[in-house]
Amino acid sequence: xxxxxxxxxxxxxxxxxxxxxxxxxxxxxxxxxxxxxxxxxxxxxxxxxxxxxxxxxxxxxxxxxxxxxxxxxxxxxxxxxxxxxxxxxxxxxxxxxxxxxxxxxxxxxxxxxxxxxxxxxxxxxxxxxxxxxxxxxxxxxxx
Amino acid sequence: xxxxxxxxxxxxxxxxxxxxxxxxxxxxxxxxxxxxxxxxxxxxxxxxxxxxxxxxxxxxxxxxxxxxxxxxxxxxxxxxxxxxxxxxxxxxxxxxxxxxxxxxxxxxxxxxxxxxxxxxxxxxxxxxxxxxxxxxxxxxxxxxxxxxxxxxxxxxxxxxxxxxxxxxxxxxx
Numbered sequence: 001x002x003x004x005x006x007x008x009x010x011x012x013x014x015x016x017x018x019x020x021x022x023x024x025x026x027x028x029x030x031x032x033x034x035x036x037x038x039x040x041x042x043x044x045x046x047x048x049x050x051x052x053x054x055x056x057x058x059x060x061x062x063x064x065x066x067x068x069x070x071x072x073x074x075x076x077x078x079x080x081x082x083x084x085x086x087x088x089x090x091x092x093x094x095x096x097x098x099x100x101x102x103x104x105x106x107x108x109x110x111x112x113x114x115x116x117x118x119x120x121x122x123x124x125x126x127x128x129x130x131x132x133x134x135x136x137x138x139x140x141x142x143x
Numbered sequence: 144x145x146x147x148x149x150x151x152x153x154x155x156x157x158x159x160x161x162x163x164x165x166x167x168x169x170x171x172x173x174x175x176x177x178x179x180x181x182x183x184x185x186x187x188x189x190x191x192x193x194x195x196x197x198x199x200x201x202x203x204x205x206x207x208x209x210x211x212x213x214x215x216x217x218x219x220x221x222x223x224x225x226x227x228x229x230x231x232x233x234x235x236x237x238x239x240x241x242x243x244x245x246x247x248x249x250x251x252x253x254x255x256x257x258x259x260x261x262x263x264x265x266x267x268x269x270x271x272x273x274x275x276x277x278x279x280x281x282x283x284x285x286x287x288x289x290x291x292x293x294x295x296x297x298x299x300x301x302x303x304x305x306x307x308x309x310x311x312x313x314x315x316x
Contacts (some may be wrong), residue, residue, distance in 0.1 A: 014164055015293070018171075021171075021172075021175070022175075025175055025179055029179065029182060029183075032183065032186070033186065036186070036190055039192070041192040042191060042192045042193065042194070043196055045192065045193045046194050049194055049196045049200075052200075053196065053199060053200060056200075056204060056206075056207045057203055057206070057207075059207055059210075059211050060203070060206045060207040060210040060211050060212075060214075061210070062210060062211075062212065062216065062224075062225035062227050063225065065225045077245050079202070081245070096246060097243075097246075098204060098246045099244070099246065099247065100207075100209060100211060100213050100242050100243065100244060100245075100247050101213070101242065101243050101244070101245050102213040102243055103213070118148055122153075
């Protein structure tokens with residue numbers, strides 16, 4: 001009688017352990033999916049590529065030009081001759097463009113940190129100078 | 144005596160059952176780990192975290208060479224006017240283009256432009272020769288060629304065609 005009771009308790013223990021194991025596995029998978037959903041890698045890659053293509057299009061445009069690019073995300077963006085780097089607290093993305101040596105960038109190499117409602121980068125090309133300013137951001141010159 | 148023997152046999156049975164259940168946990172664990180791995184791989188296959196802009200970038204790069212006054216476009220110094228689509232034959236050279244248009248990372252794009260099937264200029268000539276796809280085998284070591292044709296005129300106003308062959312290695316993302 002005593003042994004039968006013990007055997008029953010052991011079966012219950014194994015069942016509970018299996019349920020616990022399954023719960024841990026399901027939770028781990030949900031955390032993985034949740035981290036992928038909140039991931040911003042695609043958005044960062046998209047913005048880096050978009051700005052890089054825009055830079056080359058601006059170089060190709062003859063004459064003067066003024067263009068406002070809506071960023072749309074709370075990212076930090078570094079525009080340099082080596083390429084466009086976009087990052088947030090979860091990681092970064094980088095994309096390159098072919099830089100026109102004769103066009104002078106004002107103010108050189110810098111970082112835009114965007115936060116707020118209005119997030120825009122303004123490109124003004126005039127007389128072989130490319131002035132890049134932003135609204136809704138703080139700007140830090142690196143060079 | 145008989146009762147004791149029965150108890151002992153039941154205890155042996157129980158011990159055997161417990162050992163069997165413990166051993167059964169190993170394949171169960173392996174099965175769950177395999178299922179989790181497959182789910183993660185399948186899920187990962189459907190997660191898109193990058194955008195392929197190679198063909199667009201090749202087009203933009205061809206336009207950059209063709210329409211930028213620091214590229215091959217004809218530029219009238221007197222009135223500071225760029226003539227898009229008109230190629231300055233004096234500037235249609237590898238040296239001019241490679242001086243004016245600079246890529247910080249040189250391993251992402253190489254190009255060859257041919258004007259009226261005669262004059263050619265290279266952008267990153269060494270890479271172009273190395274990357275040119277000789278066999279259509281996909282893989283890390285290969286490259287993709289984008290052909291772009293543009294109707295142009297030279298600085299003497301002879302119309303013709305500029306053919307751009309732009310190569311991007313498959314490793315460039």
